[in-house]
Amino acid sequence: SQQGEEDPQALSIQEGENATMNCSYKTSINNLQWYRQNSGRGLVHLILIRSNEREKHSGRLRVTLDTSKKSSSLLITASRAADTASYFCATPRGSFQKLVFGTGTRLLVSP
Amino acid sequence: NAGVTQTPKFQVLKTGQSMTLQCAQDMNHEYMSWYRQDPGMGLRLIHYSVGAGITDQGEVPNGYNVSRSTTEDFPLRLLSAAPSQTSVYFCASSYSSPWETQYFGPGTRLLVL
Numbered sequence: 001s002q003q004g005e006e007d008p009q010a011l012s013i014q015e016g017e018n019a020t021m022n023c024s025y026k027t028s029i030n031n032l033q034w035y036r037q038n039s040g041r042g043l044v045h046l047i048l049i050r051s052n053e054r055e056k057h058s059g060r061l062r063v064t065l066d067t068s069k070k071s072s073s074l075l076i077t078a079s080r081a082a083d084t085a086s087y088f089c090a091t092p093r094g095s096f097q098k099l100v101f102g103t104g105t106r107l108l109v110s111p
Numbered sequence: 112n113a114g115v116t117q118t119p120k121f122q123v124l125k126t127g128q129s130m131t132l133q134c135a136q137d138m139n140h141e142y143m144s145w146y147r148q149d150p151g152m153g154l155r156l157i158h159y160s161v162g163a164g165i166t167d168q169g170e171v172p173n174g175y176n177v178s179r180s181t182t183e184d185f186p187l188r189l190l191s192a193a194p195s196q197t198s199v200y201f202c203a204s205s206y207s208s209p210w211e212t213q214y215f216g217p218g219t220r221l222l223v224l
Contacts, residue, residue, distance in 0.1 A: 035215075042217045088154070098144075098169065098209040099156075101146075102153055103151060103153040
């Protein structure tokens, strides 16, 4: 069972456009993480945002966290073809706070 | 640093065969874990370890064994492969705890016939 659920499941945009994907979760968290997976590769960590943070930036990435709505968003500005990948949110869950991943958003950026 | 390495990259097994998926990390991380990734299911935790000699079950442990004799290595054993174990397997590690940033290996693609 997933703790985080990404939306949309798939997103197709043109280079230069912004891409926004969302993650909703069910229980209280101490942090939320976003990962990227290129086709056939392992996951790469993008950003970790803690529960007391509302917004975090890393290069062209902007992550927001709304703990009252139990949701987060990942914004990629000025998308490039190289941003084509699947993006996953992950949240700690359970007594030992193991990371639970959502099913991901598949992003396609066309030249 | 090589980071997290996994071998083999791809394996075909027949039903009932056993095999070991290897995972190693050179970052002196205490926490290591195994996930499987299936289409539409995201990543599901199989087993994890908080340090040498300590392992525990994750969400989907049936049919898999693990051991952690050293900090660096965390092999995953399939005891008697079944077609339902066809999947992509990822090993991950973090400095000390599961809620920190995880570093993933490149994955092992397993096909069970």
